[in-house]
Each structure stands twice: as C-alpha cells, then as structure tokens.
Amino acid sequence: MTLNQLIYKATRPLGGLQLARILARHHPRILMYHRLSATDEPGKIHVDQFRKQMRLIKRHFHPMNLTELLAAHEQGNVPNHAVVVTFDDGYADFAEYAFPIMQEEGIPSTLFITTGFVNGDLWLWPDQLRFAVDMRVIPLHQLRNDFELNLENQGSPGSLWNELADYSLTLNNRDKIKFIDYIYSEFGVEMPGRVPDEYLPVTWKQLKEMSLSGLDIGSHSVSHPILTKLETNELIFELSESKSMIKKNLGLTADMFCYPNGTVEDFNEEVKECISNAGYKYAVAAYPDGPALDDRWCIKRYPAQYDMKNFEKNVYGMSHIYEYSRNNVKMR
Template sequence: MTLNQFIYLVSRPLGSLKLARFLSRNHPKILMYHRITDKPDGEGVSADQFRNHLKIIKKDFRPMTLRDLLTADEHGNVPKNAIVITFDDGYSDFADVAFPILKSEGVPATLFITAGFVNGDIWLWPDKIKYLVSVCSQEDLTRIGSLTQNTVVGVDKKKNWNSICDYCITLDNKKIENFINDMAVATGVQFPKEPPDIYKAVSWSKLREFVESGLDIGNHSLTHPILTKLDEYELIEEINKSRELIKNNLSIDPSVFCYPNGKVSDFDDSVKSKLELLGYKYGVVAFPGENPLENRFEIRRYSADSSHSLFLKTVYGLKYISMVIKNKSPNLVNK
C-alpha cells in the first residue's frame, strides 16, 4: 500500500477530504483530460463520470480557465481552492460530449489543440497505431521483424498498442512515421485518407462557436511530435505554423503552449528558450508538482483519472499532501 493510499484509507472516515481541501487551499489543481465518451466501449472518461467530476468541482472549488489562473497569479491574487480543467489534442468528442457537459454545468475549461490535426492534415500517430492493431491479427503483427524484437506481441490489443507506442516514443519523429508505414506494408493495412470517426478532430467552426461561449484555447503544436527530437527549423515550424492556424481560424494569438506528451524528456531548455523567443509566456507539462505555477515554462498538471477515488485524491489535495510529506517540504503549512 502506498503512502497516499494509507492516508486516504485511514483518514477519510474522519473527514479527510475536507481537511485535505483546507490544507491544499493555496495549491491550484490543474487537471488534464484527453477524451470524454458517451459510449460503453469508448475512449477516455465516461460522460457520466465527467459530469460527476464537474458537480464536485462546482460544489467545493473555484473553477476557472488556465488563462484566468495565470493572470491571477501574475497579480498575486490566485483564489483559494482554484481548479482548472484542461483538455489536450482536440478530438471531435470534445465538441460532441465534453463541451455540452461543461456548458450545461457552467464550468470553464481550456483546450490545447494540435492545429494540424484540427485542420484535417494529419492523424495523430498513436491513433494510426491503434487503428492498425485493431484490424490486425496477432499473426499479422508477428510478421513485422522490428516489432517482435522490441515489443511484446500478444492477444491483448490494448497492451500491443501501448507496447508499440512505448517503442515509438524512443524513436525520432521521422522514424516513427517510417515505422508506422512499414507496419502497414507488412500487415497489408491501408489507412483511410481521413481518420475514422473515433479518431477525428473537432472542427474549426465548432471551436469558433465554443470560443464565443468562453472556451480558452492554447497551442499543442502542429503535428504532436517529440519536440526534443526536432532540429531548430522543425521546432520553429511546429510552434509558428500551429500558431498561425489558430490565429487565422479563431482570431486568437495563444500565449500558452502545451508540450506534446508533456513528460520530462519531451521538452528541454532549448525548447523553452525557443518558445519564449517566439513570444510565448507559458509552457504546460503533463505531470504534477508541489508548486504548479513556480516555473512559467513548466506549468504542472494532474492527470484526471477515471477512478473516482483517485479523482477525489487529486482534487481535494491528498496527492499534494503526499508529495509534501514525501519531499519533507514546509509547503503544507504555508500561507
């Protein structure tokens, strides 16, 4: 049992959630979602779970957009128990499922869009792999020599997808593209020109409608590459072309950039310096920290888990308390 689980199990009957909320009141929680589904076998967090998340957030926290949180931080007046909902990528289910729920519950949100994906120029590469795995048999996959050398190929399609994606993340961006093409040739799979509905992006027209209703928009790159594996010219293309698409289609000049994948290995000082040079004020990652706003080019986020107990631990601050205890930090009693 982890320390976090122990704290939660022992103290919850004693009102631990309210206590944790109080102790973490000066620690803004920025939540990261990707997909919301209204189908039993769909991708991501279910619509019912998401609506329940919002009801909890409305009841006990101060929901706001990331832009408003960052502005408040600039002026030194971040509200207590601030919480932000962010989405990455810009799948069509954001328009079909997530935004209608956000609107009906009156909760603001920030969406980081992969501009080339929204523009209809690309599939996201993990979706290409998922599509290929879904239509292939295990026998088909074992015909790919490099795949069988680097991944475990079994009967579980989800595990195969995760394993292949983990392998691809070790490659540079061009090699990922070549590897996926090689898999398609070896298995005889032909990718449709446009992504199937399950992998489609939200449209610009829908985004314009949502922006008018208060949706906050940030940049998530042009093609969702691993930024640290780009040369300088490619990095500038990813940052600038995506920004131009957003400006031209939404009349917004985003000042916040969300690093694709968002792990420690996905950005570095060179990437951060280039963002600042090109006029960005903030960079957003995909992992939490005790002081989420301390480094403006490493704004920290929590993954919004579909597990109800893990969601409660995140939003009420038990994960934060666990971090503080683990790091022996004084933050728990500050302010």
C-alpha cells in the same frame, strides 16, 4: 496498496478529504483530460462520470480557466481552492460532450489544440497505431519484427498498442513515420485515406463558436511530435505555425503552449527558449510534480482519473500533500 492509497482509505471516512482541501487551499489543481465517451471505452472517461466530477468541482472548489488562473497568479491574488479543467488534442468528442457539460455546469475550460489535426492535414500518430492494432490481420508470430520489440508476448490489443507507442516515443519524427508505415505493412492493414470517425477532430467552426462562448484555447503544436527529437527548424515550425493557424482561423493570440506527451523528457532549455521566442508566455506539462505555477515554462497538471478515488485525491489536494510530505522527508 500504496501508502497514498492507504492514507486515502483510512482518512476519507474521518473527514480526510475536507482536511486536505483546507490544507491545500493555496495549491491550484490543474486537471488534464483527453477524451470522453457515451459508452465505456478504453482510454476515455464516461460522460456521466465526467459530469459527476464537474459537479463536485462546482460544489467544493473555485473553477477557473487557465488564462484566468495565470492572470491571477501574475497579480498575486490566486483564489483559494482554484481548480482548472484542461483538455488536450482537440477531438470531436470535446465539442460533442465535454464543452456542453461544462457549459451546463458552469465550469470554465481550456483546450489545447493540435492545429494540423484540427485542420484535417493529419491524424494523431497514437491513433494511427491503435487503428493498425485493432485492424491487424496477420498473427504476431508471423511478423519479421525488425525492431526491438517483444510482440509475440502481447496478451491484448491494449498492451500491444502500449509497446508500439512507447517505442515510437524513442524515435525522431521521420523514423516514427517509417515505423508506423512498417507496422501497417506487417499487420496487413491499409492506412485509411481519411481520418476514421473514431478519431475525428473538432472543427475550426466549432472552435470559433465555443471560443465566443468562453472557451480558452492554446496551442498543442501542429503535428504532436516529441519536441526534443526535432531539428531546430522543425521545432520552430511546430511552434510558430500552430500559433499562426490559431490566429488565422480563430482570431485569437495563443499565449499558452502545451508540450506534446508532456513528460520531463519531452522538453528542455532549448525547447523552452524557442517557445518564448515564438511569442508564447507559458508552457504546460503533463505531470503534477511540485508547485503548479513555479515555472512559467513548466506548468504542472494532474492527469484526469476515471476512478473517483484517484480523482478525489487529486482535486481535494491529498496527492499534493502526500508528495510534499514525502519530498520534505527525503530532503531531511
């Protein structure tokens, strides 16, 4: 049990969450979700759990979309207890489950869309790998393994997918495509001619309807590449083309960009400069280290948690207080 978990377990029955909420009232919590499901599926949050989380936010916090929060920050009047719900990628289950639940519960939301995915031009590369793993017909020990992988020791499809995905993150876009083709060949799986139903995107028509009902929309690139591994012309295309597609299909000016993958290794000063030059005003990361809004090109978010204990620690501010205290101790 980590120290953070121990603090949560010891203080929750004594009102620790309520105290954390008060202490962290000036710290906006921006939550990052990806997928929901009506059944228990790995990598997805059950719709019932999601609704429970939204109701908690509605009852104890000040829900806003990200555009509203950023405007308030620019004006110097961010409300206490601000919480923002964001989703990445643009899967069909956002329109099927997430948005209707948030509408019913009165929770504003922000969606970052991968425009080539929504447009039907591609499906996301992590899903391509997951499909190959799930459909694999050739035993692992029979693979050539031309890459630096330890595939023979994988105990589950999930762990195998994790290793393939982690390795893919080290590759530039062209080599990643070659690697995925290699995996399909070695696994004895044929690449589907269309996106499987499990991985379908939301449609432009649905996005238009949801935007008219208040959905806040930003860009998540065209094809979800690792931006730091792109050539400059490729990077500019991912930024400008996604912005143009949102304008063309939705009539919206996308001011916010969301880094694919979103870790500290996935963007740098060159990427930030290109994002600014492409006409964006903000960029969003996928980790919560430090104040949420201190850098407009690195807005911090908390990954969504299925487990209510971890969700409560994040949304009530306990995680923020713990990290702040730990960092201050280190500085001394």
